[in-house]
Amino acid sequence: MLVKTFSVFSKNFIKYVPVRRLSSVPTFAKDYLQVKRGPYKTLDEQDVRFFRTLLEENSLIEDRCDLEKYNVDFLKHLRGCSPLVLRPRTVEQMSKILSYCNNNLLAVCPQGGNTGVCGGATPVFDEIIVSTEWLNSVIHLDETSGVLVCEAGCVLENLHNYLNDYDLMMPIDLGAKGSCQIGGNTSTNAGGIRLYRYGNLHGNILGLEAVKADGEIIDCMNTLKKDNTGFHLKHIFIGSEGCLGIVTKVAIQCHPKPKSIQLAFLGAQNFTKALKAFKTAKQELGEIISAVEVMDHETIKFMWEHTDTTSPIGDYPIYLIIETSGSNEEHDQDKLNKYFQKCMDKHFVLNGVVTSSPSKSEQIWGLRERVAENFYKDGYVFAYDISLPLENYYDIVTEMKEYLGEKSHRVFGFGHLGDGNLHIQISVQKFSTDIMNYIEQHLYKRVNELNGSISAEHGIGFLKKQYLPLVKSEANMNLMRSLKRVMDPNGILNPYKVV
CATH class of the missing domain: 3.30.70.2740 (Alpha-Beta Plaits)
Known part of the structure; x- marks a missing residue:
């Protein structure tokens, strides 16, 4: 029998005794790998006076308690020593900040929503944190083409909510969407759960605006899907982690919101079986698949211990989450049910549920998306x-x-x-x-x-900086270093990161 929905999450396997929850003070990043401070000037009162004349009073953060959330990373593993956060409201203010810092050899740590897990948005020493959180306006939406133009500090979930009124959606969806910003997403070329369907940001960002280390504003704004006029400079900034420039504005291709969303949560005997179920999904559901996620039993056990939520189908070694997005609910539901039955008949999966209920789907996705936020426990x-x-x-x-x-x-x-x-x-x-x-x-x-x-x-x-040469050739590393020297000759932008 095919199961189309389920009522509640049942606690139907053994309850594990939680491990002792530890609390610890984040390690200072400068001590993490015993990094040597670069030849940068130390911030003084004259510098602070300049920034006060440039920005509104509440655009500067100097209080040690208020600085803590900017100095500590998302996983609470690293801590920086920045004495100052600057929050410009315009690209012109951003330009003047970077020009001043470059001329005075003041190191800068660009920061968006501070949801990164590799230390890329956390200062290592006393870099000035330049936050994009107040560059948060939606500038324009072309409802016909689906192109959204917005500032870098827009929170991803806010953009999803904004587009919802126009029956559109962002091409990227992350567990951290409630706090991550589109500028940070762009600077890390973030992926997320629907990359399988919509691709990465290199393919969805049509144009951007960025500020170089010397304050020069680079206008790569474009809202056309096709533009082969010269080098594609926008791609220099996408994924460069704030080391080559600070992204201040993006034009992003958005997609029609699907009229039908179906979700299957499946339990498999082992990963080999799950892989066969995935291959079958590509064959049977190809045109409507929007996400394929996998979780192991230990992940579900982790979620039970720290959130008291668990699998809706019981205890299995491997779980698959398969989401479909389409325009015809009856068609999509029929395809997903037939796929589920085929996987059951071939013993690729042992159990599962299929639902089109938004609330049930949200519960399932919560199992997957809330894992990282509980790591510290x-x-x-x-x-x-x-x-x-x-x-x-x-x-x-x-x-x-x-x-x-x-x-x-x-x-x-x-x-x-x-x-x-x-x-x-x-x-x-x-x-x-x-x-x-x-x-x-x-x-x-x-x-x-x-x-x-x-x-x-x-x-x-x-x-991960020390391991990059392990997977990149010396020629590749030299080219990246050369590009860094051209774009940021004084090395003030996000020092100690990437290269």
């Missing part, structure tokens, strides 16, 4: 974001469990199966550089051997 969680060929996708989780043994109390994996992006988490009782090095030297070596990527969608930031 599980001791110290090393969170890694990698891409692997699908045949090796989950093997790395099993391998890391065996490799670590009793050195960790939890190793779990979930991710965007549709695009080969795996998030592997390793939870330990207490952070140490020894355990970090023990994990990363093996993990990244194996990822490289398997022809994977050490960063699928989170960037390099501060935490």
